[in-house]
Amino acid sequence: MSGFEQDYIKEAFDTNWIAPIGKNIDYFEQEISQFVGTSGAVALSSGTAAIHLALKLLNVGRGDLVFCSSLTFVASANPILYQGAEPVFIDSEPITWNLSPQALEQAFHYFEKEGKLPKAVIVVNLYGQSADMSKILDICNHYNVPVIEDAAESLGATYKGKASGTFGKYGIYSFNGNKIITTSGGGMLVSEDLEALERVRYWATQARDPARYYQHSRIGFNYRLSNVLAGIGRGQLRVINERVNARRNVFDIYNNELSSLDGIEFMSEAAFGRSSRWLTALTINPKKTSVKAEQVLDALESENIEGRPVWKPLHLQPLFKKNLYFPHSPEGSVSDQLFQSGICLPSGSNLTVEEISRVVDCIKEVFHEC
Numbered sequence: 001m002s003g004f005e006q007d008y009i010k011e012a013f014d015t016n017w018i019a020p021i022g023k024n025i026d027y028f029e030q031e032i033s034q035f036v037g038t039s040g041a042v043a044l045s046s047g048t049a050a051i052h053l054a055l056k057l058l059n060v061g062r063g064d065l066v067f068c069s070s071l072t073f074v075a076s077a078n079p080i081l082y083q084g085a086e087p088v089f090i091d092s093e094p095i096t097w098n099l100s101p102q103a104l105e106q107a108f109h110y111f112e113k114e115g116k117l118p119k120a121v122i123v124v125n126l127y128g129q130s131a132d133m134s135k136i137l138d139i140c141n142h143y144n145v146p147v148i149e150d151a152a153e154s155l156g157a158t159y160k161g162k163a164s165g166t167f168g169k170y171g172i173y174s175f176n177g178n179k180i181i182t183t184s185g186g187g188m189l190v191s192e193d194l195e196a197l198e199r200v201r202y203w204a205t206q207a208r209d210p211a212r213y214y215q216h217s218r219i220g221f222n223y224r225l226s227n228v229l230a231g232i233g234r235g236q237l238r239v240i241n242e243r244v245n246a247r248r249n250v251f252d253i254y255n256n257e258l259s260s261l262d263g264i265e266f267m268s269e270a271a272f273g274r275s276s277r278w279l280t281a282l283t284i285n286p287k288k289t290s291v292k293a294e295q296v297l298d299a300l301e302s303e304n305i306e307g308r309p310v311w312k313p314l315h316l317q318p319l320f321k322k323n324l325y326f327p328h329s330p331e332g333s334v335s336d337q338l339f340q341s342g343i344c345l346p347s348g349s350n351l352t353v354e355e356i357s358r359v360v361d362c363i364k365e366v367f368h369e370c
């Protein structure tokens with residue numbers, strides 16, 4: 001927490017607006033849309049809810065196809081299933097680990113021949129870094145298919161000088177407890193289309209018709225953020241730039257200390273953008289060392305340090321075993337390799353230099369023993 005949150009929460013308590021309505025919500029929406037540079041924003045109960053309603057805005061329904069990055073958290077794709085549609089997974093490219101334009105083209109070619117194009121493409125910006133949006137948008141615009149940008153992990157990052165999450169028709173952010181700023185739980189949908197955002201507000205509050213009594217003509221959801229949590233978000237947003245700098249600083253220390261070890265390769269930062277380095281992620285190249293990612297995670301765990309493998313790609317999940325997958329190239333799948341050799345290090349913006357040193361020392365020891 002930044003310390004500013006209490007003032008906004010107090011305001012909610014003092015005015016007795018402990019509901020999914022109130023000043024903090026209105027201001028939080030304005031402040032996010034100002035920060036990222038969109039016409040508007042709608043505060044929701046989670047990033048997952050935001051993806052769900054973005055799909056609904058695009059009329060994704062039963063039997064429709066939606067392309068989605070494979071290397072991501074399951075929340076990127078679950079809403080496709082909520083809508084009864086069918087996800088098709090797209091591999092990563094090796095530079096940013098994000099959606100491969102090459103694989104995306106393959107998928108479009110395949111389904112063009114089948115005579116069935118997707119209703120939407122969900123592009124994920126992994127671990128704080130933007131995907132190569134110009135290339136991806138060129139392809140999607142060619143087929144006239146709209147993009148939803150899952151920027152849950154990349155709030156505060158930029159692509160070609162503009163905020164990550166503002167390139168698709170709809171962008172979504174998450175304020176879950178582990179994200180770069182948090183409301184303990186929450187999300188935001190951003191867009192240039194204010195009329196669409198109004199529809200989202202309506203759906204997110206049980207689709208209540210404008211009448212004195214409770215009248216409903218359509219299915220609604222209970223997806224609005226509370227005014228108390230929006231207050232936390234406002235306090236957090238005030239320090240977003242410091243949080244990004246802190247995370248980048250954590251990355252720099254790991255990079256300086258560990259990149260000389262044979263086989264360690266940090267997730268690179270493409271020249272087209274500035275990553276928030278939400279998580280510091282690296283791979284261990286099996287051609288250069290006998291150390292395995294698993295060994296490093298075990299060593300960290302024995303020191304009570306939590307490291308994690310990178311996301312298990314969605315095309316490898318039992319939940320999606322029937323869904324199609326398009327790899328980056330015929331030589332192999334990039335996301336499979338990243339999953340096998342990748343780990344995420346402790347990356348919190350409140351880590352001290354001493355804490356980072358403990359992680360560094362532990363990893364160095366594993367490499368020196370091998």
Ligand SMILES: *Cc1c(COP(=O)(O)O)cnc(C)c1O
Pocket residue numbers: 045046047048049072073075076124150152153173174175176185186187
């Ligand atoms: C966290 C996350 C989400 C989901 O956000 P919630 O607010 O937890 O629902 C979606 N996509 C990605 C890539 C995420 O990391």
